[in-house]
Amino acid sequence: MADADSIDPAPSAKPSAVEVAKAASNYLKGDIPSELVDGNPGFGKGSVQLLKNHGTYQQDDRETRKKSADGKKSERQISFMIRTVVPGGKLTADQLLAAIDMGDELGNGTIRLTTRQAIQHHGVVKGDLKAFMQRVHTNQLTTLAACGDVERNIMCCPAPIKGDPVRDEMQKKVDELARHLAPRTRAYYEIWLTDPDTGEKSRVAGGPETIDPAGAAEEEPIYGRTYLPRKFKTAFALPEDNCTDIYANDLGFLTIHEHGTILGYNVLAGGGMGVTPSAAKTFPALAKRLGFVPPEDVCAIAEAIVKVQRDFGNRSDRKTARLKYTIHTMGLDAFRAKVEEYFGKPLAPCHPDDVHGFDDHIGWYPQGDGRFFYGLNVENGRVHDTGTFRLKTALRRILRDLAPGVRITAHQSLLFTDLAVTDRERIAEILHAHGVKTSEEISTLRRWSMACVALPTCSLAVAESERVLPGLIDSLEPEVAKLGLSNDAFTVRMTGCPNACARPYNSDIGIVGRTAGKYTIFLGGRLLGNRLNEQYKDVVPFEDLSQEITAVLACYKAERHGDETLGDFCHRKGVEGVRTWADQWLAGSRGHG
Ligand code: SRM
Ligand code: SF4
Numbered sequence: 278m279a280d281a282d283s284i285d286p287a288p289s290a291k292p293s294a295v296e297v298a299k300a301a302s303n304y305l306k307g308d309i310p311s312e313l314v315d316g317n318p319g320f321g322k323g324s325v326q327l328l329k330n331h332g333t334y335q336q337d338d339r340e341t342r343k344k345s346a347d348g349k350k351s352e353r354q355i356s357f358m359i360r361t362v363v364p365g366g367k368l369t370a371d372q373l374l375a376a377i378d379m380g381d382e383l384g385n386g387t388i389r390l391t392t393r394q395a396i397q398h399h400g401v402v403k404g405d406l407k408a409f410m411q412r413v414h415t416n417q418l419t420t421l422a423a424c425g426d427v428e429r430n431i432m433c434c435p436a437p438i439k440g441d442p443v444r445d446e447m448q449k450k451v452d453e454l455a456r457h458l459a460p461r462t463r464a465y466y467e468i469w470l471t472d473p474d475t476g477e478k479s480r481v482a483g484g485p486e487t488i489d490p491a492g493a494a495e496e497e498p499i500y501g502r503t504y505l506p507r508k509f510k511t512a513f514a515l516p517e518d519n520c521t522d523i524y525a526n527d528l529g530f531l532t533i534h535e536h537g538t539i540l541g542y543n544v545l546a547g548g549g550m551g552v553t554p555s556a557a558k559t560f561p562a563l564a565k566r567l568g569f570v571p572p573e574d575v576c577a578i579a580e581a582i583v584k585v586q587r588d589f590g591n592r593s594d595r596k597t598a599r600l601k602y603t604i605h606t607m608g609l610d611a612f613r614a615k616v617e618e619y620f621g622k623p624l625a626p627c628h629p630d631d632v633h634g635f636d637d638h639i640g641w642y643p644q645g646d647g648r649f650f651y652g653l654n655v656e657n658g659r660v661h662d663t664g665t666f667r668l669k670t671a672l673r674r675i676l677r678d679l680a681p682g683v684r685i686t687a688h689q690s691l692l693f694t695d696l697a698v699t700d701r702e703r704i705a706e707i708l709h710a711h712g713v714k715t716s717e718e719i720s721t722l723r724r725w726s727m728a729c730v731a732l733p734t735c736s737l738a739v740a741e742s743e744r745v746l747p748g749l750i751d752s753l754e755p756e757v758a759k760l761g762l763s764n765d766a767f768t769v770r771m772t773g774c775p776n777a778c779a780r781p782y783n784s785d786i787g788i789v790g791r792t793a794g795k796y797t798i799f800l801g802g803r804l805l806g807n808r809l810n811e812q813y814k815d816v817v818p819f820e821d822l823s824q825e826i827t828a829v830l831a832c833y834k835a836e837r838h839g840d841e842t843l844g845d846f847c848h849r850k851g852v853e854g855v856r857t858w859a860d861q862w863l864a865g866s867r868g869h870g
Contacts, residue, residue, distance in 0.1 A: 290593035306464035319355040332420025340733040360423035365433030366394030366685030390658035410469035428458035432512035432521040435684035440645030506590030507598035517634040547604040550777035562601040568624025581619035658689030671711035731773025738773035740790030767843040785844035803844035828859035
C-alpha cells in the first residue's frame with residue numbers, strides 16, 4: 278500500500294483543479310487565513326473549494342441576485358451555508374437550542390435538518406464565520422468534514438430502543454468510526470478556533486468528542502495531503518430498519534444481530550445517487566454486498582476501503598470520482614481483492630440477511646425503559662417561524678420545558694427521547710399553540726415525502742424543490758383520499774437537480790428538477806431503499822405533476838396485487854405499462870371534465 282503522503286493524486290492524467298488546490302493547501306489551510314480578514318465579502322476560488330472541507334459553502338441568494346438585476350450586472354450578496362456534523366443525528370436539547378439560537382443571531386433565522394441527520398445554517402456572512410465555528414465548537418459539535426473530500430456525517434438508526442443493546446452498540450460504533458476517520462489537520466483549529474481576543478492559538482472551551490485538537494497532527498495518516506478524490510458517505514442500518522438508506526452510501530454497515538448481540542456487519546460498498554444527465558458516464562448506483570466483518574474490525578475495514586478509494590479513485594475527473602465509479606472501473610472482484618490486501622486478510626462472505634424493513638420512527642413509541650420517544654415530522658427539515666406557523670418557537674418551548682434527548686432522522690425529522698407518558702399531551706399542546714400539527718395529524722403522504730434545499734441558496738438547483746413540494750402534497754392529498762390510499766406508505770422525494778440530495782432514485786416516486794419549472798418523474802423504487810427506480814416521464818411542467826402522479830396512483834389502485842406496495846407494483850408492471858394505463862385514464866378524466 279502506498280504511503281499516504283507519497284500518493285500521486287493522478288498518476289496518468291492531469292489532476293483536477295480541486296486536486297491541485299488541495300495538494301498546495303498545506304492540509305486544507307491554503308489562503309483561507311489571509312482571505313478571511315481581507316475585507317472582501319467572499320473568498321477566492323481556491324479557498325472556496327478548501328472551505329468545503331471546513332464545513333462551509335460560499336453561496337449567494339439567487340433570488341436577491343435576480344431581483345436586483347436591472348439590466349446592469351447585479352451584485353451578488355455573498356453569504357455562507359454552514360453544515361454541522363451530528364453522527365447518528367444524536368444531540369441534547371441544549372445543543373439543538375444553541376443551533377436554533379445561532380441561526381437567529383448569525384444566520385437567516387432558520388435551521389435545516391438534513392437528509393444525513395446533520396444541521397445546516399444558511400445566510401452567515403463572512404465576518405461572522407469565525408464566531409459561528411467557535412459557537413459550534415463550544416456546543417460540542419464541529420463543522421470539520423461536514424462537506425468536502427472526506428468521510429461525511431456517519432448515519433445511524435436514531436431510534437432509542439433502550440431494552441435493545443443492539444442500537445446502543447451500533448451508535449457507539451458510529452461514534453468510534455467518526456473519530457477514527459475524522460481529519461487530523463490543524464488548519465481547522467488555527468483558522469477558526471484561535472482565541473478571539475488575543476489571536477493566540479488556544480483551544481476554545483468545549484469541543485466535540487470526535488475531535489481532539491491536542492492530538493491533531495500536520496499529517497493525515499489515513500487521507501494523506503490530497504484527502505479523498507471525492508466525498509465519502511457511510512451509514513449503519515439494521516435489516517429490519519433501513520431508515521438510513523444504506524444502499525445509497527459509499528459504505529454501508531448492515532448490523533447482523535441475534536438475541537440482542539451484534540454478530541458483525543455486512544459491508545456494502547459503492548452506493549451513490551448523483552448523476553449528470555449530460556454525461557453518460559455517470560449513473561446512480563446501489564451499494565454492492567462486499568463481505569462480513571466482526572464488530573472489532575469495523576474501523577479497520579472502513580479504513581481499508583477509504584484507502585483503496587484514496588489510491589484508486591479518479592482524481593482528474595470529479596464527475597466520476599466517487600467510489601461507485603472506482604468499483605465500476607476495477608470490477609467488484611478486483612476491488613474486493615484490493616480491499617482485502619489493504620485490510621490484511623480475506624473478507625468473510627456476507628451473512629444472508631438483508632434489509633427487509635424501514636421505519637421512519639414518526640409518532641409516539643415506548644423506549645423499553647418505561648420512557649417514550651416522539652417522532653415529529655418536520656416538513657423538508659426546515660425549522661422556521663412563518664406567519665401563524667411557529668415551529669421554531671414551539672421547538673424552543675419543548676426543548677426548554679421537557680429537556681428531552683434529541684435525534685435527527687435521515688428523513689429530515691426529529692425524535693424527542695426519554696419522555697414521560699404525560700409529555701405526550703404537553704407536546705401536542707405546545708405544537709397546537711404554535712400552529713403546528715402533530716405527526717398524527719399529517720397525512721401518510723406528507724410524512725413520507727422529502728425535498729432537498731434547492732432555491733434560493735443552492736447554486737446547482739435548476740428547479741424549485743423545498744419551496745414547492747408542500748404545495749404539491751396539498752394538491753395530491755385529496756386525490757389520494759379519493760382513491761382510498763390515505764393509509765398507504767410510499768416515498769415521494771423531490772430534488773431541484775439530478776444531484777439527488779433527497780435520494781430520489783431509490784424512492785417509490787422520484788421527482789427530479791430538469792429545468793426551470795420542469796421535472797423528470799421516476800417510478801419503481803421502494804421504501805426499503807434497495808432498488809433503483811426508472812424514468813417514467815421527462816420534462817413534466819410543475820403544474821402537471823399532481824395529475825400525472827394521481828394517474829399513476831389510480832393505476833396502482835386498479836391493478837395492484839393484494840398488499841403490493843406502490844414501488845413494487847410499478848416495478849412489476851413496468852414504467853411503460855403504467856404510462857399506457859395512466860395516459861388513457863388521464864385522457865378519460867379530461868374528457869369527463
Ligand atoms: Fe447534497 C451538493 C445539500 C445530501 C448528493 N448538496 C450539495 C450542495 C452542497 C450544493 C453545492 O454543491 O453547491 C447542497 C447545498 C444546498 C444548500 O443551499 O443548502 C446540498 N445534500 C444537501 C442536503 C442539505 C439536502 C437536504 O435537503 O437535506 C443534504 C446534506 C446532507 C448532510 O448532512 O451531509 C445533502 N447530497 C445529499 C445526498 C443524500 C445522502 O447523502 O444520503 C446525496 C445523494 C447521495 C450521494 O452522495 O450520492 C447528495 N449533493 C449531492 C451531489 C452529487 C454527488 C455526486 O456524486 O454526484 C452534489 C454535487 C456535488 O457533489 O458535486 C451535492
Ligand atoms: Fe441543490 Fe441539487 Fe442537491 Fe437539491 S439536489 S440541494 S438542487 S445540489
